[in-house]
Amino acid sequence: MIRVILIRELRLAARGASGTGLSLAFMALFILLCGIALGGSTPALGPGLLWLAATLSALLGLDRFYQTDQQTGALAQMHLAGTTGLSIVIAKCISFALTTLLPLILVSPFLALLIEMTGTAITGTVLSLLIGAPAMVAYASVTAALLAGQRSGGVLAVILTAPLLIPVLIFGTEAANAFATDGLGAVQFRMLAGLSFIAVALGLPTSVAALAANRGPS
Amino acid sequence: MDVRHNIRLLIDQLSLSRGDRTLIHGLSLCVEPGQALWLTGPNGIGKTTLLLACAALLSPDEGDIRWTSEDRNIPANQALAYAAHRGPERSELRLGEELSFWQTLLNDDMSLNDRLTSVGLQDRDDTPVAGLSAGQIRRLSLARLMASNRAAWLMDEPLSGLDVDGRALVTETLSQHLARGGLAIIASHQPVPIIGVTAKKLVLEPAISGAAS
C-alpha cells in the first residue's frame, strides 16, 4: 500500500502539487537576504544559515503534506479502503523527503557559494542536513497531521515545529562545523543520527494519532 | 472471508451533533442484507451527518452504530464503501490514474478499462479529473463503490448532476448490489427508484419548535 500511495504522491508532485519550486525559491531568497543583511560573505555563519534556510523552507511547504488529501476526503477514503494510518504516514513522509527536503538539500551547495563557504564546510553541511533530514520529516509530519483540518496553518506550523527541531538545529550545525576537524566520525554526527532515530520513532505514531483525531468532517 | 451477503446495520439509541447543534436524538433502526434505506429531509437536517456516523467518521454523542455479520461486529472500514457528496479525487490527476489508485487500494480484480466501461466512462482514462463534468465525477464515484466489493454502500446524493442514462446506471447498479444481498443507505432529495427489493425510508423532519424548547 505504501508503494501505491507513494506513486500517487510523486505523480502529484511532478504535476506541481507539492510546491517544490516555491520552497526552492524561498530558500534561495532567504540566503540572498541573509547575504545582504549580514554584509556579503559570511562563511563562518554558513552552516547555520543553510540549516535555517532549509528548515524554514521545508516548514513553508507543510500545508501540502496532508491538508489537501484531508480536505478532499482522500485520507478518510484511504482509511475506509482499509489502508492503515501508518502506511499513509510513511508514504507521505517518504514523499515529503523526496519532493521537498531532498531538493532543498541538493541546492544547498550552490547557495553555499553565494556566501563563500569552503568546500569542506559545504560537504559537512550537506552531510549533516542529510543525516538530520529524517528528524525534520518526522516532526514536519507531526505538525502537518495536527493541522491537517485547518484551512491555513502557516505561522502556527512554524511555532509548533520549531521547538521540537531545536536539538536537530543545534547538533546539525555543530556537526557541520565539526566535520572539518573530525570528519563523519564526530560525536555531533552520531548525536544527530540519534536525534533522527528518536524523532522517527516518536513522530510516526504521533502523526498516525493526529490524523485519526482529524478524521471525519472538518 | 466474504461478508457481503449477510451484513446488517444496527443503530441503537443514536444521538448525533455537529458543532453545538444536536441533529438526531434517540434514533434506533436496523437495515437488513438486501435492504435499502433512503434518507430524506430538508438541507441541514443531518442526512450527511448520519452517513458520516455510519462510516465511523464521526463519533456519536450517545448510542451506537454497529455493522454485524452473524452476530460478529465488523469494523466500518471493512464493512462499507462511502460515496461522499464531494469525492476524494485530485484535480491534478487523470481519470485513469485516479480510479486505478483506488482500485489497487481496494483490491479490485476488474481491469481499469472494464471498470471505466461499467460506468460509461470508456476511453476517458486520459481526461484530467479537472476536466470532468459533475455527472462524470458521480460516475467515477459509483465506479469506486463497485470496485470496493463491500457489502454496504453509503451514498450521498448519488443522482445529482446525472443525465437520464446516468440515473438509469445508478438504479441498475444499485438494484444488482441489493439483489446480491448487499445493503445501501442513500441520502437523496429525489427518490431513488430501485426495482424488486425491500426499502425503508427514513424521513428527517424539522422538530416542531414547541417540542424543541
Next chain:
Amino acid sequence: MITRFANPQRFVGLARWLTPIFGWSALLILALGLWQALFASPAEAEHGQTVRIMYVHVPAAWSAMAAYSSIALASLISFVWRHPIADLAARSLAIPGAAFTVLALITGSLWGKPDWGTYWQWDGRMTSVLILLFIYIGYMAIWQVVEDRKRASRLAAITAMIGWVNIPIIKFSVEWWNTLHQPATISMPDSPGLAPQLLLPLALMALGYTLLLGWLTMRGMLAEIASARAARKPAPAATARVEAL
C-alpha cells in the same frame, strides 16, 4: 481516583469546596514567603541583596515546569481514557503555566542584569525556559484554532505529550550547546547548596506558587464547566420517522 472524578458533577462539588482553600492558603503563604524573602532573610554572601529576586524567580521556573508536566500527564489521561476532567485540567493549566513561564523569564533577566551584567545570557536553563514558553504557545494555539471541541482536545493532548517527551532532549541539547559557546564562569546558585536561612523563604514561595497554580486552575475548570452548561445543547433539530416503501 481516575474514574471517580470522571463525572463533572462530582468534581464540581469537590472543587467548590477546595478552590477557596487553595486561594486563601496561597495568599497567606505567599505573603509569609515574600516577607521572609524580602525582609526577614539575610542577604547572601555571593549575590548580596539581588538574591531576593531568586525567591520569586526559581519557584516560578519550577511551577512553569510542574504545570507543563501536569498538562502532559492530564493529556495522557484524557487521551487514553477520554477523561473529561483531565481534559479540562490540561486546558485550564495552560494559561497559568504560561504566565509562570513569563514570570520566570522576566525575573530571570532582572536577576541577570546585576549578576551577569546583562539581561539575557544564552544560559542553558534560561534558554530552555524560553523554549518552554513557545511550547506553551503552540499548545494554547491548538485549542484556539481547532473549532470542534472533541477534536481540539485530542489534538491538544497529542501536542502536549510530544512536547513533554522532547523537553529533556531540548534541555540536554541547549546545555550541551551552551557549554560549547559560553564561558563556563557564569552559573546560577544551585538550590541544594543554599544555606538553611535561604531555604525557608524559597520553600514557602514554592508552596505558595503551587497553591496559586492550583487555585487558578480550579477556577479555570469551574468556569469552563459553567460555560459548557450555559451553552447546553438545544433539543434535537430533527425528528426521525421510518416508513416502509
